[in-house]
Amino acid sequence: MTLFQIEVLIAVADVGNFTRAGEQIGLSQSGVSHTIGSLEKELGISLFVRNRHGVQLTAVGEEIVASARAILVQTDRIKSIASQSVGLIRATIRIGSFPSATERLVHPLIQEIRSLYPMWETRLFEGTYEEIREWLSTEVVDVGFLSFPEEGLECFPLIDDPLKAVVSARHPLAMEASLTWEQLASEPFIMPMAGCELLLYEEFGKRKLHPRIKYEVVDNATILAMAEAGIGVTVVPALTLPPTLPQVRVIELSPPVHRQIGLAVRSLADCSPPVTAFVREARRYLSSFR
Structure with a gap:
């Protein structure tokens, strides 16, 4: 038959x-x-x-x-x-990412993906949270690394990234084991503007605090250089901190706060098999970073 x-x-x-x-x-x-x-x-x-x-x-x-x-x-x-x-077998995955996630998460993930799917091509688009959201909605990218939550997107949590206070090694607060939000609000403050500023405003707002924001800076290296020079104090995600730090002190927050980083797509049900496989492998591989 x-x-x-x-x-x-x-x-x-x-x-x-x-x-x-x-x-x-x-x-x-x-x-x-x-x-x-x-x-x-x-x-x-x-x-x-x-x-x-x-x-x-x-x-x-x-x-x-x-x-x-x-x-x-x-x-x-x-x-x-x-x-x-x-x-x-052959596919191109377009990835949207922000700088700190690119260096610490996306680069090692791409190496892992290449070992599993050697014929795949990956294209990286780096920008701010807002740009990544726009790229997803207009289908410029297939997947995007974002800080959660994100409305209107299907999101998959990957890691929790703790926020850290950063002050000059010569600052009077440098010897503290932890810093409260009240202590930070009373100092000249350098506000990071790469996306986590919304979370910082939320945390200050919960406590009815008005930080003395003197500078708004996007570049992480510039933020650390300004903190080292004693121009102000700041709060940044741990993922943004380089392996070798300048003359600054990284101090725990009290109470601690995290940003959640995850992977977003428009709709997993509408994704191609390669994109679905990419999301699956990203969740598996990056689970070890938690």
Whole structure:
């Protein structure tokens, strides 16, 4: 028995006529008749009762057609799996990320992805949170690293990134084991403007504090240089801190605060198989960073 014979059998069972079945599957009436005759001979039974109006399934024919339909469903499933596998061989994944996530998370993740899918190409778009949201909504990127929560996107949490106070090594507060938000609000403050400023305003606001913001700076290296010079104090995510620090002290916050970093897509159900695989591997690989 072949898949072709099964397809012809089901076509005849559906329309009850050899000629119309042949028209549906691109086969002549004699070709359909020959195929069904060969199948009946192979099985040693009659599948149809012939009459002048067409054909009708026998009792055993009905049972066989039910099984034949199940075979075709599984055949389609096999084809779908194979098709998705082919799609995973070559793909381009467009990634939106912000600077601190790029260096500490995205670069090692890309290396991991390349080892798993060597034929994949990755393209990186680096920007602010707002730019990444826009890139996702306009389909410039397939996935985006963002600080959560994010409305209107399907999001997958990856790591919790603690916020840290940073002061000059010569600052009177440098010897403190931890710093309160009240202490920070009373000092000249350098506000980081790469995205976490919203979280900082929220934390100060919860306590009805009004920080003495003297500078608003985007670049992390500039923020640390200003803190080192004693121009002001600041609060930054731990992920932004370089392995080798300038003459500054990194101090715990009291109470501690974290930003949650995750991966966002427009809708996972609408993602291509490669993008779905990328999200899965990112969640698996970056779980070790928690």
